[in-house]
Amino acid sequence: MGAKIRQESHNNPCLAVAIGGLELKNPLMTASGTFGYGEEYAPFVALNRLGAVVVKGLSLEPRSGNPPPRIMETPSGMLNAVGLQNVGARAFIAEKLPFLRQYDVAVIANIFGETVEEYQRVAEILSGAKGIHGIEINISCPNVNKGGLAFGAHPDAAAEVTEKVRGETDLPLLVKLTPNVTDITEIALAVEAAGADAVSLINTLTGMSVDVELRRPHLANITGGLSGPAIRPIALRMVWQVVNAVKIPVIGIGGIMNANDALEFLITGARAVQIGTANFIRPAATMEILDGIVDYMIRHGIGDITELIGSLKTDPSGGDEDGGAC
Amino acid sequence: MxxxxxxxxxxxxxxxxxxxxxxxxxxxxxxxxxxxxxxxxxxxxxxxxxxxxxxxxxxxxxxxxxxxxxxxxxxxxxxxxxxxxxxxxxxxxxxxxxxxxGKGFSIPTGVKKVLLVAGGVGVAPLIFLLHKRLLPADGKGIMETIFYLGARTAELLTGLERLCGFCDLKICTDDGSRGYHGPVTGLLKHDIGGFDAGDTVIYACGPKPMVRAMGNLLQDAPFHCQVSLEERMACGLGACLGCAVAVRTGEGKTDYRRVCQDGPVFDLRDIVFASPAGP
CATH class of the missing domain: 2.40.30.10 (Translation factors)
Known part of the structure; x- marks a missing residue:
């Protein structure tokens, strides 16, 4: 990750953003669990063009995940209860990371543990590996019994995990927050105070769906995490709340399907965005979104994306601008 | 592949x-x-x-x-x-x-006889296999091919125009409206004793109950059997891990594989049926 030259030109806008010491060439990241280990999408996506790849959540030991059925489509979204199936941190370094090292893209390892100690061990192992540029702590998975959400739903627990992981790594530290709480800003403020460099939000909303013919839940796990466009307005509202509460960068996640959706988050104040479910639907979604953001910036004469970030107008007199290029 | x-x-x-x-x-x-x-x-x-x-x-x-x-x-x-x-x-x-x-069917060496077992719309990949790999250009098979085709009723039988005249076709319907009265696995069970597991390979595709019945039927019969599975998928590329199937791994353990990337074709004997608690 060399230093990025900040170019300001109307035809070649600068997209570079900084997330707590992590210099990204653009604000587009892939959301954990939706992009495999990068390799799965290489036929469709120029990985070098991404701001960052956030890999599937890693635990200390391999996890086999939940029994099937694990997914179900719901209106404008999908439920999943994969249960953090992953190869484990060591196998990831040995078998998956070498592929990603070939690319000039920031690799962010999403980590998960059942105990605080496990989070610490995973962070320690990954911090020692060449080619990992950041750590994202997952304290928000709704599909596992232990860990995950148990840490993400309480400010004290969230702060403890963050502080302990902070002690294990000098890498930029992101904390991924759950929307399944009464007040997400409490959690965001707690992890900020505990040393997080950024917060990413939202993870999935807990949901459920039933096959009425069989009178059975569609998922073997009964409940699952809802993602996709269905959750986008909620995600955007929470990003707005958190942006107004914390000083560290906020990374917006939740049902971003196209450039317009990504721009909503950036304008609202997200320093970067993560693309999740859209990758499943259109494998080249990230590239389309990136091109769309550039088109928008050119159309609006914006030379640097930092001018756009947090530029939301909320003054009461507004609303009658023509919305076109200035 | x-x-x-x-x-x-x-x-x-x-x-x-x-x-x-x-x-x-x-x-x-x-x-x-x-x-x-x-x-x-x-x-x-x-x-x-x-x-x-x-x-x-x-x-x-x-x-x-x-x-x-x-x-x-x-x-x-x-x-x-x-x-x-x-x-x-x-x-x-x-x-x-x-x-x-995904990973398609493979044809082991030394095969003389092929049994294709289809339930409902599961006929699709097996007909493609028949025409692509089992029939030479002149339409006369190199291997003896028997196609067991099952559907709920006669009017739900599909693909007949690509089957009649190309192989030995055995039709089964659940309601008895055409051919054998009963599931396709019922007729296969009746016939299986007449085949030699040493030179016969079975390919199957159909609804989950049929695949399970195949598993039971071949439990003690040493036929090589490849089955194409169906599962809900989000990405098809191996990333979402939604289409998990429980399989036996080398060390006698059970683990999940992705139907989209590791399959959809699996060895019938590797599939672990009914594991409500998971591996």
């Missing part, structure tokens, strides 16, 4: 009902599209519509190269919103299309 996966927009050439709730869609593809192996599938989605979000996996039913393009046949049953939307599409409309995906 084909390594090259294309992501493109495909134009529908034909889309017609061939049986109640069963449709045959033909799409036009560029010549650059890799020739699919029997058992492989494609992911398709109507991008123009605000309907279902996820692409749907459909196994390849037929594929032919012509002078300046290729055509693919997809046989599908309307089971939900996604397939219902496909069934209403008309020639000229376009689909977001990617594939070919």
């Amino acid at each position: 084909s390594e090259k996966v294309s992501l493109l927009t495909a134009r529908i050439i034909d889309n017609r009902r061939v049986a109640p709730a069963h449709f045959l869609m033909t799409v036009r593809l560029p010549l650059s599209f890799a020739t699919p192996f029997p058992g492989q599938f494609v992911m398709i989605r109507n991008d123009e519509c605000d309907g279902p979000l996820l692409a749907r996996p459909l196994s390849v039913y037929g594929f032919q190269r012509q002078q300046d393009h290729a055509v693919m046949d997809l046989l599908y049953r309307v089971v939900g919103q996604g397939t219902s939307l496909f069934s209403r599409m008309i020639p000229g409309e376009e689909l977001c299309f990617f594939g070919p995906l």
Whole structure:
């Protein structure tokens, strides 16, 4: 990750953003669990063009995940209860990371543990590996019994995990927050105070769906995490709340399907965005979104994306601008 | 296996009902599209519509190269919103299309006899296998092929025009309206004693109860059997881990594999049936 030259030109806008010491060439990241280990999408996506790849959540030991059925489509979204199936941190370094090292893209390892100690061990192992540029702590998975959400739903627990992981790594530290709480800003403020460099939000909303013919839940796990466009307005509202509460960068996640959706988050104040479910639907979604953001910036004469970030107008007199290029 | 996966927009050439709730869609593809192996599938989605979000996996039913393009046949049953939307599409409309995906059937050496066992729309990949790998150009099989075709009723039997005259066809219907009265696995159970596991291979595709019945039927009969599985998928690329199937691994343990990437074709004996608690 060399230093990025900040170019300001109307035809070649600068997209570079900084997330707590992590210099990204653009604000587009892939959301954990939706992009495999990068390799799965290489036929469709120029990985070098991404701001960052956030890999599937890693635990200390391999996890086999939940029994099937694990997914179900719901209106404008999908439920999943994969249960953090992953190869484990060591196998990831040995078998998956070498592929990603070939690319000039920031690799962010999403980590998960059942105990605080496990989070610490995973962070320690990954911090020692060449080619990992950041750590994202997952304290928000709704599909596992232990860990995950148990840490993400309480400010004290969230702060403890963050502080302990902070002690294990000098890498930029992101904390991924759950929307399944009464007040997400409490959690965001707690992890900020505990040393997080950024917060990413939202993870999935807990949901459920039933096959009425069989009178059975569609998922073997009964409940699952809802993602996709269905959750986008909620995600955007929470990003707005958190942006107004914390000083560290906020990374917006939740049902971003196209450039317009990504721009909503950036304008609202997200320093970067993560693309999740859209990758499943259109494998080249990230590239389309990136091109769309550039088109928008050119159309609006914006030379640097930092001018756009947090530029939301909320003054009461507004609303009658023509919305076109200035 | 084909390594090259294309992501493109495909134009529908034909889309017609061939049986109640069963449709045959033909799409036009560029010549650059890799020739699919029997058992492989494609992911398709109507991008123009605000309907279902996820692409749907459909196994390849037929594929032919012509002078300046290729055509693919997809046989599908309307089971939900996604397939219902496909069934209403008309020639000229376009689909977001990617594939070919997954691991197809393989043919072991020394095989003299092939049994193809299809339930319902599971006939699609087996007919593609028959025409692509089991029949030589002159239409006379090198291997003796027996096709066990089952459906709920006679009118739900599909693919007959691609079967009659190409192989020994044994028809089964659940209601007895044509052929053997009972499930396809019932007739196979009756016949299985007449085959030699040493030179016979079985390929199967059908609904979950049929696959399970195959598992029970062949539990003590040492036939090599490959089965193509169906599971809900989000990505088809191995990333979402949604399409998990429990399999036995080398060390006598059980683990999940992805139907989309590690399959959809699996060795029947590797599949672990009914594991409510998971591995």
